[in-house]
Amino acid sequence: MGLLHTVNKSPFEKSTLDSCLRVAKDGSSILFIEDGIYAALDGTTYSDKVKEAMKSKKIYALGPDVNARGVQSKVMEGIELIDYAGFVNLVTEHDSVQSWL
């Protein structure tokens, strides 16, 4: 089932998310982990870009990383929060994983 992209950098600090979105194909999945979860939040200068991506790609964020950063209430609608077991499931369900660093 296509590629799973993981993004672990804040979109405000690195171009990692931009690069990922530039080459991620429709139908692929993107998982935000670590500081990458800031891309999952509503009301930021990046929210519109992520919402646009959500039209053609499934987007997830790792719940434990969201909770650690105290931004639980700001995750935008349509992004699925998963736990570590869910992370493992995503890896097994996809053909391969592209870890953007």
Next chain:
Amino acid sequence: MAEEVKKFLYVNRKAPYGTIYAWESLEVVLIGAAFEQDVSLVFMDDGVYQLTKGQETKGIQMKNFSPTYSALGDYDVKTIYVEKESLDARGLTLDDLQHLIYEDEDEDYAEKDSIQLVTSAELADIMEQQDVVLSF
């Protein structure tokens, strides 16, 4: 001891947990404060995320150091600048951040807010007034 007191400004620009910068900065701030220098902090860019309320780190098995910020007042760190432009870009307001206070010894230990919301232009002036600027 009549040693010269210098103005130290610590500039925090990194989100917590993803890298060690936020925690290292906090350690250095506490050490610097123990030497009775004039210490103030800036949180800008992703550094504003260090101060969010409700951090719960059990799930990532890391130490939640966010309660330490509320101890800064006890270390005589009374001035914490937060850049407005950085909050705006992230859809945050001061309500999303911890309420940090210090006790003003000149006013019968009245509790006062440590956090001051400043613009980039105000920050430019603040930085210029320092003896030492340390960046994390």
